[in-house]
Structure formats: C-alpha cells, structure tokens
Amino acid sequence: xxxxxxxxxxxxxxxxxxxxxxxxxxxxxxxxxxxxxxxxxxxxxxxxxxxxxxxxxxxxxxxxxxxxxxxxxxxxxxxxxxxxxxxxxxxxxxxxxxxxxxxxxxxxxxxxxxxxxxxxxxxxxxxxxxxxxxxxxxxxxxxxxxxxxxxxxxxxxxxxxxxxxxxxxxxxxxxxxxxxxxxxxxxxxxxxxxxxxxxxxxxxxxxxxxxxxxxxxxxxxxxxxxxxxxxxxxxxxxxx
Numbered sequence: 001x002x003x004x005x006x007x008x009x010x011x012x013x014x015x016x017x018x019x020x021x022x023x024x025x026x027x028x029x030x031x032x033x034x035x036x037x038x039x040x041x042x043x044x045x046x047x048x049x050x051x052x053x054x055x056x057x058x059x060x061x062x063x064x065x066x067x068x069x070x071x072x073x074x075x076x077x078x079x080x081x082x083x084x085x086x087x088x089x090x091x092x093x094x095x096x097x098x099x100x101x102x103x104x105x106x107x108x109x110x111x112x113x114x115x116x117x118x119x120x121x122x123x124x125x126x127x128x129x130x131x132x133x134x135x136x137x138x139x140x141x142x143x144x145x146x147x148x149x150x151x152x153x154x155x156x157x158x159x160x161x162x163x164x165x166x167x168x169x170x171x172x173x174x175x176x177x178x179x180x181x182x183x184x185x186x187x188x189x190x191x192x193x194x195x196x197x198x199x200x201x202x203x204x205x206x207x208x209x210x211x212x213x214x215x216x217x218x219x220x221x222x223x224x225x226x227x228x229x230x231x232x233x234x235x236x237x238x239x240x
Contacts, residue, residue, distance in 0.1 A: 062127070152231045169235055195209070
C-alpha cells in the first residue's frame with residue numbers, strides 16, 4: 001500500500017510556520033518590532049520624497065518694477081520648497097536686512113516679497129532673492145527702476161570776474177531718466193563755441209566762459225527737463 005500525499009493548504013490560507021517555530025502576534029515584543037519596522041520604512045520614504053520634492057524652485061519669477069520717486073516698490077515671486085526655506089534678499093550683491101526701509105513679506109505659503117519703502121535714486125539696482133533649505137538653493141533677480149523728475153539740487157552761484165579771466169558756473173542736477181540740460185544768457189539759448197561751452201556730468205553741469213569780456217556780463221540760466229518735469233536756476237555774472 002502506498003503512502004497518501006500530504007494535503008496542500010487551501011488557496012489563500014497562510015502557510016504554517018516551520019517546525020519548531022511559532023509567532024505570537026499578540027506578543028508585545030513582536031508588536032514593538034513591527035512598529036519600529038513600519039516607522040523606519042515611513043521615515044525612509046519621507047526622506048526620499050523630501051529629497052525629490054524639497055529643493056527650492058521658483059514657480060513665478062520676479063519682474064522689473066518701475067515707480068516714481070518717494071513711492072513704495074514691491075518685488076514678488078512664488079516659490080516651492082519643503083521643508084520651509086531660509087529667505088535672503090540682496091541688492092547689487094549686498095544683503096538687505098528686514099527693517100523699516102526693506103520689509104520681508106510672506107503672504108501665502110508660497111508667495112514671498114520684498115517691499116522697498118520711500119524709493120529714490122539710491123534704490124536703483126538689481127535685487128536678488130535666495131531661497132535655501134537643506135536640500136538645495138535657488139535664486140531669482142529683477143531690477144528696480146525709479147523715475148525721478150528733473151531737478152536742480154543746487155544752482156550756480158552769482159559771481160564777479162575780471163576781464164580776460166575764465167569763469168565756471170556749476171549746477172548740481174538730478175533726474176531719472178537723465179534730464180536734458182541747457183544754458184541761456186539774458187533769455188537767449190547759448191550757442192557753444194571754443195570760448196563758451198558747457199559740460200554735462202552724471203550729477204552736475206558746468207558752463208565755462210574763457211577770456212571774459214564786458215559783453216559777457218548778464219543773467220545766466222540753467223534748465224533741466226525730463227519726461228516727469230523741469231527745473232531752472234539763475235546766476236548773475238558781473239565783469240570788473
């Protein structure tokens with residue numbers, strides 16, 4: 001008589017433990033071990049996901065901002081980063097501290113901005129945001145453009161000159177866009193030549209009169225103008 005073949009467990013049924021081995025799922029040590037294994041797996045998966053999703057990214061770039069002198073400017077961008085990043089703003093390479101002049105703004109979880117208050121010509125430049133967390137760093141930049149009405153900060157001084165001497169009349173000016181500059185004598189525009197001419201610098205203009213003669217005496221006017229406004233100033237030249 002042949003031996004009967006051992007019976008196979010029904011489909012879906014758990015296989016019996018090996019001989020001499022038993023596992024009690026109600027054993028506290030077994031339960032603690034299972035919890036540790038699950039936690040380790042979740043931690044590994046979470047770190048992997050953070051590595052993939054965490055490095056900062058700029059989702060909406062900064063854009064250049066144009067404003068009138070004395071108003072406030074807002075540079076804004078949308079970012080993605082997890083965990084929460086460290087934000088740093090700089091202007092032309094110099095870090096800007098959060099304070100009365102420059103204000104760091106966090107509007108939504110992914111919207112960051114820099115507010116520049118009472119903007120003027122010194123605020124012109126390139127602004128950069130740095131977004132950094134343990135998994136990486138990204139940057140974005142934009143320019144702040146300030147429009148300033150043409151203005152004479154200090155007009156030329158009235159003066160007396162000896163016949164045959166050289167006279168320089170200087171005015172300090174400002175404006176953005178850079179203003180057009182002109183000089184006039186007794187209401188008539190000055191036509192430049194080798195003896196009478198004027199130079200225009202970044203923040204000043206100088207009228208030069210060589211070999212002064214009595215005919216050069218009179219009222220001199222300097223005027224500046226750009227798309228936002230104009231200004232003028234006067235000085236008197238007496239020849240002695």
